[in-house]
Amino acid sequence: xxxxxxPQEIEKKWQQKWQDENTxxxxxxxxxxxxxxxxxxxxxxxxxxMGHVRNYTITDVIARFKKMQGFNVLHPIGWDSFGLPxxxxxxKHGANPAVWTDDNIAYMTKQLKMLGLSYDWNREVTTCKxxxxxxxxxxxxxxxxxxxxxxxxxxxxxCDECATVLANEQVIDGKCWRCDSVVxxxxxxxxxxxxxxxxxxxLQDLDKLDGWGDNVKxxxxxxxxxxxxxxxxxxVCDAPCGEMEIPVYTTRPDTAYGITYLVVAPExxxxxxxxxxxxxxxxxxxxxxxxxxxxxxxxxxxxxxxxVPLGTHCINPFTGEKFPLWTADYALAEYGTGAVMAVPTxxxxxxxxxxxxxxxxxxxxxxxxxxxxxxxxxxxxxxxxVNSGEFNGMKNVDAKTAITQKAVDEGFGExxxxxxxxxxxxxxxxxxxxxxxxxxxDKCGIQPVPESELPVLLPEDVDFSVVGKSPIxxxxxxxxxxxxxxxxxxxxxTDTMDTFICSSxxxxxxxxxxxSEKCFDxxxxxxxxxxxxYVGGIEHAILHLLYSRFFTKAMKDMxxxxxxxxxxxxxxxxxxxxxxxxxxxxxxNTVDPDEIFENYGADxxxxxxxxxxxxxxxxxxxDAGVEGCYKFLNRVWRLVSTNQDKIIFDYKLPENRTxxxxxxxRIVHMAIKxxxxxxxxxxxxxxxxxxxxxxxxxxxxxxxxxxxTEDAKNVFSFAILSLMKxxxxxxxxxxxEVWSSLGAKDSIHxxxxxxxxxxxxxxxxxxxxxxxxxxxxxxIDVDEGxxxxxxxxxxxxxxxVKALIEGKEIVKVIVVPKKLVxxxxx
RNA sequence: GCUCCAGUGGCGGAAUCGGUAGACGCGUUGGACUUAAAAUCCAAUUGGGCGUAUAACCCAGUGCCAGUUCAAGUCUGGCCUGGAGCACCA
Numbered sequence: 001x002x003x004x005x006x007p008q009e010i011e012k013k014w015q016q017k018w019q020d021e022n023t024x025x026x027x028x029x030x031x032x033x034x035x036x037x038x039x040x041x042x043x044x045x046x047x048x049x050m051g052h053v054r055n056y057t058i059t060d061v062i063a064r065f066k067k068m069q070g071f072n073v074l075h076p077i078g079w080d081s082f083g084l085p086x087x088x089x090x091x092k093h094g095a096n097p098a099v100w101t102d103d104n105i106a107y108m109t110k111q112l113k114m115l116g117l118s119y120d121w122n123r124e125v126t127t128c129k130x131x132x133x134x135x136x137x138x139x140x141x142x143x144x145x146x147x148x149x150x151x152x153x154x155x156x157x158x159c160d161e162c163a164t165v166l167a168n169e170q171v172i173d174g175k176c177w178r179c180d181s182v183v184x185x186x187x188x189x190x191x192x193x194x195x196x197x198x199x200x201x202x203l204q205d206l207d208k209l210d211g212w213g214d215n216v217k218x219x220x221x222x223x224x225x226x227x228x229x230x231x232x233x234x235x236v237c238d239a240p241c242g243e244m245e246i247p248v249y250t251t252r253p254d255t256a257y258g259i260t261y262l263v264v265a266p267e268x269x270x271x272x273x274x275x276x277x278x279x280x281x282x283x284x285x286x287x288x289x290x291x292x293x294x295x296x297x298x299x300x301x302x303x304x305x306x307x308v309p310l311g312t313h314c315i316n317p318f319t320g321e322k323f324p325l326w327t328a329d330y331a332l333a334e335y336g337t338g339a340v341m342a343v344p345t346x347x348x349x350x351x352x353x354x355x356x357x358x359x360x361x362x363x364x365x366x367x368x369x370x371x372x373x374x375x376x377x378x379x380x381x382x383x384x385x386v387n388s389g390e391f392n393g394m395k396n397v398d399a400k401t402a403i404t405q406k407a408v409d410e411g412f413g414e415x416x417x418x419x420x421x422x423x424x425x426x427x428x429x430x431x432x433x434x435x436x437x438x439x440x441x442d443k444c445g446i447q448p449v450p451e452s453e454l455p456v457l458l459p460e461d462v463d464f465s466v467v468g469k470s471p472i473x474x475x476x477x478x479x480x481x482x483x484x485x486x487x488x489x490x491x492x493x494t495d496t497m498d499t500f501i502c503s504s505x506x507x508x509x510x511x512x513x514x515x516s517e518k519c520f521d522x523x524x525x526x527x528x529x530x531x532x533x534y535v536g537g538i539e540h541a542i543l544h545l546l547y548s549r550f551f552t553k554a555m556k557d558m559x560x561x562x563x564x565x566x567x568x569x570x571x572x573x574x575x576x577x578x579x580x581x582x583x584x585x586x587x588x589n590t591v592d593p594d595e596i597f598e599n600y601g602a603d604x605x606x607x608x609x610x611x612x613x614x615x616x617x618x619x620x621x622x623d624a625g626v627e628g629c630y631k632f633l634n635r636v637w638r639l640v641s642t643n644q645d646k647i648i649f650d651y652k653l654p655e656n657r658t659x660x661x662x663x664x665x666r667i668v669h670m671a672i673k674x675x676x677x678x679x680x681x682x683x684x685x686x687x688x689x690x691x692x693x694x695x696x697x698x699x700x701x702x703x704x705x706x707x708x709t710e711d712a713k714n715v716f717s718f719a720i721l722s723l724m725k726x727x728x729x730x731x732x733x734x735x736x737e738v739w740s741s742l743g744a745k746d747s748i749h750x751x752x753x754x755x756x757x758x759x760x761x762x763x764x765x766x767x768x769x770x771x772x773x774x775x776x777x778x779x780i781d782v783d784e785g786x787x788x789x790x791x792x793x794x795x796x797x798x799x800x801v802k803a804l805i806e807g808k809e810i811v812k813v814i815v816v817p818k819k820l821v822x823x824x825x826x
Numbered sequence: 827g828c829u830c831c832a833g834u835g836g837c838g839g840a841a842u843c844g845g846u847a848g849a850c851g852c853g854u855u856g857g858a859c860u861u862a863a864a865a866u867c868c869a870a871u872u873g874g875g876c877g878u879a880u881a882a883c884c885c886a887g888u889g890c891c892a893g894u895u896c897a898a899g900u901c902u903g904g905c906c907u908g909g910a911g912c913a914c915c916a
Binding site for chain 1: 828829839845849851912913915
């Protein structure tokens with residue numbers, strides 16, 4: 001072993017060796033219990049960034065720790081390799097997206113290996129390869145068969161920049177999640193997956209996810225947005241085209257006696273039938289204007305509300321009162337029934353609208369102690385029913401049920417549970433994705449591609465320079481085909497699938513990555529899944545994580561697997577910051593992992609990225625911090641290299657230890673206990689690393705004073721070799737090099753995790769804290785075995801305490817065994 | 827507006843159960859070694875009483891205000907600040 005630490009040299013050597021010896025191969029058959037550790041797989045953008053380094057290091061340390069604890073650990077990696085950047089690069093540089101993607105994967109693979117990650121590369125999964133997307137397409141067909149995939153014409157989110165539609169989940173603040181440009185509405189016929197069928201299950205099963213943070217669970221619950229209310233139906237009394245009925249959804253049926261008008265969304269399907277000839281022109285103009293607006297404008301809550309009357313009227317079935325119909329863009333076509341009953345006195349939005357257009361108001365709920373006149377604001381709190389016929393005097397919360405029941409009994413209403421979650425729009429008008437396996441025949445209509453004809457391969461004869469349509473439509477070989485039913489001419493669907501489909505099941509594929517007969521073997525997927533620990537960024541809280549839960553539930557119902565939640569435990573790691581801001585190219589505050597590997601080595605990078613903050617919190621990168629970690633590894637190296645002659649690999653702890661030896665043995669046991677607990681308890685790697693330092697410091701101190709008897713050498717060896725094993729999940733190369741230099745035959749990464757002896761993992765004496773009236777006044781070293789009475793005596797014998805309690809009365813004495821005595825005096 | 831999370835030295839952060847606040851590190855200051863530097867090592871480092879050495883002592887202190895308790899960074903209630911998510915969802 002060299003005197004000096006040369007990380008680059010030893011890291012390269014061991015990476016090669018691990019690869020040659022297949023050190024991290026995971027067998028499917030093993031007596032050991034399974035453990036599936038998973039990082040969210042990367043998009044092959046070109047280069048790793050520090051967020052990747054953090055994510056993969058965290059998971060890698062978990063995987064290695066679990067392996068040493070005796071688990072058969074599955075720790076795979078793959079590539080989320082369909083998506084727009086490849087296509088954009090193709091357009092810009094004339095490169096083929098497949099080639100661009102392959103190059104990026106090759107480079108990033110090299111980087112992952114340089115980080116020393118313990119992946120089983122035999123299970124690598126790449127979503128853009130036909131052998132993978134064949135099964136993505138196959139799964140689509142299963143969804144289709146089950147009625148969970150359907151096509152419909154709808155107002156959808158459109159991004160001009162990306163020239164494609166987007167799912168609701170991909171619109172952030174009215175902007176595209178990828179390019180940040182403003183999203184528009186377009187009417188298009190598109191493919192959807194019926195995630196709404198699973199809304200209730202997706203919501204309820206959140207309770208099962210004990211291993212998920214509350215933040216993610218509440219975000220998903222809010223997104224699903226369950227509410228309970230009623231559908232009430234209103235007869236239109238003067239529609240130009242005969243009798244009509246308008247159903248509305250409301251969570252406030254208790255306010256039904258206070259309705260003074262009714263609003264339908266500008267996109268409401270029957271709006272034309274509800275408009276009188278006199279109002280037609282104004283209504284048309286209003287609707288045209290609404291269509292032009294962007295989502296941001298449309299949904300802005302501080303915009304002044306606008307609307308126009310339709311000229312027709314409804315009857316309130318509770319009161320017989322007649323009230324007008326309006327259209328206004330504060331009613332949303334996609335939620336509820338697209339129509340709203342308006343009660344200005346008890347809803348802020350209706351109040352603002354009624355004020356503006358001078359519509360009447362009627363108070364139906366009142367707080368008897370402090371009645372509101374509803375002149376300046378709506379009264380939205382609880383109260384007692386007034387002006388509500390037979391319901392007068394009832395509490396409004398009780399009236400919700402009572403009034404709905406009346407509507408049910410009399411045939412104009414029903415109880416209704418409503419969700420905000422919408423179906424998942426999965427069509428994309430882009431090339432670089434899995435083609436939707438469907439053909440359109442003039443005679444037979446929509447026909448799924450037979451499973452035997454999968455995969456539907458992406459064509460290569462395409463022109464990426466086209467504007468305004470998907471490059472795939474320029475292929476001469478792709479579009480024209482024959483109908484699988486009648487054999488007549490037909491054309492293929494040219495839309496591809498949202499990449500989030502590919503990532504909704506990739507983690508299952510790891511269980512059987514090379515299967516060419518099936519998407520995976522059922523026994524294997526049931527053996528390895530659910531994922532025991534999933535690690536990734538919070539940005540997927542309601543995208544990937546919700547979609548994957550939906551896929552799992554749907555696939556369970558299809559009989560493909562037997563579990564109903566994919567990820568048992570979820571760790572959402574914080575962002576990597578530099579100078580307090582998120583690292584980004586535009587801000588110019590990025591740190592290139594390659595440079596860190598080159599200057600300090602991967603072990604330093606791994607150690608540092610775990611050292612300063614707990615994994616869930618944001619991490620501020622600092623050059624001084626890296627330097628500090630590098631120095632620490634040097635210090636560890638020196639500790640071993642300068643004392644090599646005193647280390648016995650097959651040490652035996654002496655039976656009769658001297659006091660000094662004893663202390664080091666205790667310190668090691670305490671470190672083992674502390675580190676094991678810190679990892680087990682939510683992966684607190686930052687404190688794990690502080691304990692590495694404490695132990696290293698303690699060994700240095702001890703070695704300084706040691707007389708090198710045989711016993712001392714054995715104790716020292718125990719300490720050094722334990723330190724190496726404890727550090728091996730983090731400093732993977734350094735510990736391996738030391739381990740082998742000291743005479744080991746097998747890899748340190750195949751060793752068992754250190755065990756501690758509870759009797760040795762504590763100090764022989766304790767510090768007795770003496771408080772007077774709750775304030776610490778003295779600390780006394782005492783023997784651990786002291787009884788409570790003895791502790792009290794020791795406390796009272798303290799000179800400091802004597803002085804403080806002199807002339808005072810001891811009211812009470814509290815003794816906490818092995819810890820403290822509190823004297824309450826007056 | 828609603829929901830969730832967080833707030834501790836100059837900085838990152840530590841503190842199973844309510845029981846020694848500030849572990850470990852970064853930075854800073856002083857010192858040793860060196861012709862010099864780097865590296866390394868030693869010491870100090872919450873604020874104040876207190877710009878002197880030594881040894882000690884006292885007071886205050888975990889965003890703010892209350893409360894529970896012998897004892898609160900930790901529990902309860904009410905705020906303030908920051909971050910994240912949702913948001914005209916009837």
